[in-house]
Amino acid sequence: MVLFLQGCNFSCATCHNPHTMALCNDCGDCVAACHAGSLSLVNGHIHFDPAACDQCDECLRVCPIHANPMVQHMDLPEVLERLRRDSVFLDGITVSGGEATVQLKFVTALFKAIKQDQSLAQLTCLIDSNGHLGPAGWKQVLPWTDGVMLDIKAMDPETHMRLTGRNNGKVLESARYLHEAGRLEELRLLVIPGLTDSVAEISALATFIKTLDPATPLRLNAFQHHGVAGPARDWPAADRACVERVAAMLEGAGLSAITKPAVYL
Numbered sequence: 001m002v003l004f005l006q007g008c009n010f011s012c013a014t015c016h017n018p019h020t021m022a023l024c025n026d027c028g029d030c031v032a033a034c035h036a037g038s039l040s041l042v043n044g045h046i047h048f049d050p051a052a053c054d055q056c057d058e059c060l061r062v063c064p065i066h067a068n069p070m071v072q073h074m075d076l077p078e079v080l081e082r083l084r085r086d087s088v089f090l091d092g093i094t095v096s097g098g099e100a101t102v103q104l105k106f107v108t109a110l111f112k113a114i115k116q117d118q119s120l121a122q123l124t125c126l127i128d129s130n131g132h133l134g135p136a137g138w139k140q141v142l143p144w145t146d147g148v149m150l151d152i153k154a155m156d157p158e159t160h161m162r163l164t165g166r167n168n169g170k171v172l173e174s175a176r177y178l179h180e181a182g183r184l185e186e187l188r189l190l191v192i193p194g195l196t197d198s199v200a201e202i203s204a205l206a207t208f209i210k211t212l213d214p215a216t217p218l219r220l221n222a223f224q225h226h227g228v229a230g231p232a233r234d235w236p237a238a239d240r241a242c243v244e245r246v247a248a249m250l251e252g253a254g255l256s257a258i259t260k261p262a263v264y265l
């Protein structure tokens, strides 16, 4: 099961689900845009009627802050109940987003409850993260976490700032911390032609990963336009040849556990 949590501390130009970035502020701008009458303001709060919604996504397009009026509000017992209901079909749960660690207290409580529940303890608990969390935060959640999949958006600080609006210092610190804690499930690189596929970028990434362990799993994802909003829609997508070239550079530099996309859009 993947639980997508709302809210993010990065604002990535290439985000494929930008409507997860912000929390709704109940402004009501999306109500008039909903042709199906699924949205209304009730006592100053946005109300969503899923029965009327035909999933046209117009509300996501008009929201001025990259929020989503269709989110479900779930507390811990509700998520645990959903897991118990479906557990026979599940190997584990991954929290993603948005940036899941923005809701660190909830994730920590959820994973702790899973690991302490005999009917759920067999499930793996994984976090999909941008790495913008300090050691004190990781320390809270790692005792209940099996692994973290961590994005390295770029090694060059200026490129990282351009892509995400944030510095990459904390991301690299997180990679080191998680590796030392034995919880770095895999690193991920989004291959963006002209931005993250240069010799300098790939060489710096290989050098960094080798300081951890050359056998650290690294997943290459190919930048595509699906879901992307804003100027990055005009950036070139990454094709198979581009990703193969990046993979060859990384393997040539001594990395031994690279995964490439199974399909290209």
Ligand code: SF4
Pocket (backbone or CB within 6 Å): 033, 034, 035, 036, 037, 038, 039, 052, 053, 054, 055, 056, 057, 058, 059, 060, 070
């Ligand atoms: S996706 Fe949004 S705008 Fe479209 S019908 Fe559903 S609530 Fe309304």
Ligand code: SF4
Pocket (backbone or CB within 6 Å): 023, 024, 025, 026, 027, 028, 029, 030, 031, 046, 062, 063, 064, 065, 066, 067, 068, 069
């Ligand atoms: S989803 Fe966006 S447009 Fe709709 S009420 Fe919330 S903040 Fe306003």
